Amino acid sequence: MSATPRYDVLGIGNAIVDVIARADDDFLLAHGMRKGTMALIDEGRAQAIYDAMGPAVEMSGGSAANTVVGVAGFGARAAFIGKLKADSLGRAFSHDIRAAGVTFATLPESDGPSTGRCYVLVTPDGERTMNTYLGAAQDLHPRDVNEEMIASSAVTYLEGYLWDPKHAKEAFLKAAKIAHGSGRRVALSLSDAFCVDRWRDEFLELMRSRTVDLIFANEAELHSLYQTSDFDGAIAALRADIAAAVVTRSEKGCLVVGPEGIEAVPAFPVERVIDTTGAGDLFAAGFLSGLARDLDDRTCGRLGALAAAEVIQHLGARPEVSLRQLARENGLAD
Numbered sequence: 001m002s003a004t005p006r007y008d009v010l011g012i013g014n015a016i017v018d019v020i021a022r023a024d025d026d027f028l029l030a031h032g033m034r035k036g037t038m039a040l041i042d043e044g045r046a047q048a049i050y051d052a053m054g055p056a057v058e059m060s061g062g063s064a065a066n067t068v069v070g071v072a073g074f075g076a077r078a079a080f081i082g083k084l085k086a087d088s089l090g091r092a093f094s095h096d097i098r099a100a101g102v103t104f105a106t107l108p109e110s111d112g113p114s115t116g117r118c119y120v121l122v123t124p125d126g127e128r129t130m131n132t133y134l135g136a137a138q139d140l141h142p143r144d145v146n147e148e149m150i151a152s153s154a155v156t157y158l159e160g161y162l163w164d165p166k167h168a169k170e171a172f173l174k175a176a177k178i179a180h181g182s183g184r185r186v187a188l189s190l191s192d193a194f195c196v197d198r199w200r201d202e203f204l205e206l207m208r209s210r211t212v213d214l215i216f217a218n219e220a221e222l223h224s225l226y227q228t229s230d231f232d233g234a235i236a237a238l239r240a241d242i243a244a245a246v247v248t249r250s251e252k253g254c255l256v257v258g259p260e261g262i263e264a265v266p267a268f269p270v271e272r273v274i275d276t277t278g279a280g281d282l283f284a285a286g287f288l289s290g291l292a293r294d295l296d297d298r299t300c301g302r303l304g305a306l307a308a309a310e311v312i313q314h315l316g317a318r319p320e321v322s323l324r325q326l327a328r329e330n331g332l333a334d
């Protein structure tokens with residue numbers, strides 16, 4: 001390991017503002033949406049959904065951005081790289097992520113597509129269905145990767161959702177090379193089962209080539225990755241393909257897969273599920289915060305479960321309380 005890192009976790013992902021509204025299953029059916037998934041949409045469909053949806057709340061989002069905000073909430077040092085346009089949503093995103101204590105220095109674009117946004121429809125059961133217009137977010141280029149920041153980050157965390165655009169892939173690969181050249185670790189979130197369907201072979205190659213050291217996946221993403229309904233068989237395949245992984249299983253907790261074996265970690269109880277948006281993002285925040293402090297797998301998993309439990313009990317994908325204080329109250333922090 002080279003010099004002491006300046007950041008514990010640096011995230012690279014889509015810089016997006018979430019537009020969240022409640023909806024029923026009939027609304028989803030009427031607009032051709034598959035419940036519980038994320039679909040990429042163009043600007044025309046984005047406007048049509050916005051016009052049809054009910055009263056909405058706007059708040060900064062983006063998967064990796066939510067994660068690094070959570071990391072900062074645990075008191076760890078966080079940074080983010082993501083592309084915006086210099087428009088009103090872009091200014092709101094920049095303000096929010098910096099106000100959360102995250103270092104964000106990516107320059108916005110003055111021309112081109114508007115800042116990305118995700119229309120999140122939350123059904124009464126708390127499930128979220130997302131329609132994402134990537135806009136400026138998909139224009140992330142290798143030139144946007146700050147070499148000094150990557151080299152001085154203990155973990156670089158890559159968002160699977162951003163694997164679609166060619167230049168963003170190149171940016172990811174550049175970041176991974178810099179990180180490993182500096183003795184740092186690289187983590188990847190698989191993001192969504194349909195994202196895995198699109199890029200299965202490439203995600204497996206990232207794992208098998210050791211371009212990434214750690215992956216985060218939920219059960220659906222794991223089954224999609226190995227094209228099997230056999231959970232145990234998929235876990236065995238996963239162990240053969242990568243040194244470390246975390247598989248989240250909603251109320252069943254998670255499995256931390258590592259060189260020493262598999263650690264099952266329970267979920268934290270919740271009074272009521274309001275909105276599952278950001279559950280995986282905040283789980284990763286807790287886990288990575290623990291990893292940056294060299295905590296054991298079980299404690300890292302507990303921190304992830306704690307953050308996920310907090311975020312699903314209110315609307316929106318970012319915590320509403322101090323995660324550091326919450327960890328202290330649950331015996332998971334000094």
